[in-house]
Amino acid sequence: MIEIEPIYLTVLGLLILSITLCIIRVFKGPTAPDRVVGLDTINTLVIVGMLVFGIATRSVIYIDVAIVYALLSYISTLFIAKYLEGGEF
Amino acid sequence: MLSEIVDIIVYILLAIGVFFNLLAGLGLLRFPDVYTRLHAGTKCTTFGAIFICGSIILLGLKMWFQGSSDGSVLAIHTAGALIAILITNPTGAHAIARAAHRSGVKPVGAVVDDLEGKPARKSAPMKKGADK
Numbered sequence: 001m002i003e004i005e006p007i008y009l010t011v012l013g014l015l016i017l018s019i020t021l022c023i024i025r026v027f028k029g030p031t032a033p034d035r036v037v038g039l040d041t042i043n044t045l046v047i048v049g050m051l052v053f054g055i056a057t058r059s060v061i062y063i064d065v066a067i068v069y070a071l072l073s074y075i076s077t078l079f080i081a082k083y084l085e086g087g088e089f
Numbered sequence: 090m091l092s093e094i095v096d097i098i099v100y101i102l103l104a105i106g107v108f109f110n111l112l113a114g115l116g117l118l119r120f121p122d123v124y125t126r127l128h129a130g131t132k133c134t135t136f137g138a139i140f141i142c143g144s145i146i147l148l149g150l151k152m153w154f155q156g157s158s159d160g161s162v163l164a165i166h167t168a169g170a171l172i173a174i175l176i177t178n179p180t181g182a183h184a185i186a187r188a189a190h191r192s193g194v195k196p197v198g199a200v201v202d203d204l205e206g207k208p209a210r211k212s213a214p215m216k217k218g219a220d221k
Contacts, residue, residue, distance in 0.1 A: 007100060007103070011103055011107050011141075014107045014110070014111055015107065015110060017111065017114070018110050018111050018113060018114035019114070020114075021114030021115060021117060021118050022113075022114055022117055022130070024118060025117045025118055025126070031123065031189075031194055032192070033123045033185060033188065033189035033192070033194055034123055034126065036185055036188075037117065037123065037126050037127055037130050037131075037185060038117060038130070040130065040131065040181055040182070040185065041113060041114070041117055041130035041131070041134055044131075044134040044135070044138060044174065044178060045110060045113075045114075045134060047138070047170065047174060048106070048110065048134070048137065048138050048141050051141060051142060051145055051167060051170060052103075052141065052145070054145075054163070054167075055145045055148060055149070055163060055167075058159060058163070060159070060162050060163055060166055063163065063166040063167055063170055064166060066170050067166070067169055067170045067173050070170060070173040070174055070177055071173060071177065073177075074177035074178075074180070074181055077181040077184065077185065078180075078181065078184050081181070081184035081185050081187070081188040082184070082188070084188040084189070084192050085187065085188040085191050085192060086191070086192065
């Protein structure tokens with residue numbers, strides 16, 4: 001069992017609360033760009049949560065995964081935006 | 090003595106970052122429009138990520154000065170993640186806003202739209218959704 005200090009547990013809980021608000025927007029959003037904005041925000045919040053979890057468990061591997069996740073989510077966001085725009089690639 | 094001061098600074102930075110991330114979720118839920126939601130969902134998370142990464146870097150430097158070699162690795166990798174967030178987040182927001190405008194989403198309550206009627210790109214003909 002990994003021991004995490006309570007302050008980091010609080011931070012992670014509040015981040016999950018914020019992610020929940022974004023998921024409500026993703027389900028509600030009237031247009032497609034609304035849902036893309038929600039997904040982009042969820043990506044950034046997940047990256048921040050990974051960083052906090054990495055410093056809470058004192059392990060570097062979560063932070064490396066966060067860097068790769070940031071770059072891949074950026075590429076996916078650009079791809080969805082290009083698809084919404086309707087142009088040729 | 091110095092260790093407790095650094096701990097308090099770390100906690101304050103964490104609190105500021107989490108507060109702005111919560112504001113991002115709240116603004117994403119409450120704002121009326123794609124463009125205003127982009128303001129909330131992108132700028133607030135970037136600002137909060139800066140503060141949370143700052144707290145993590147400070148804690149890693151403190152661990153490094155106390156003799157743990159893990160701390161320097163944590164601080165440097167967190168700085169790399171912060172640079173990745175700072176480069177990718179505003180660029181993605183710009184791409185989403187441009188795609189939303191070109192796919193025909195109008196700002197709520199806007200009186201003047203300066204980009205209205207402009208062709209999507211120079212070589213391509215004007216799309217159906219762009220002209221009234």
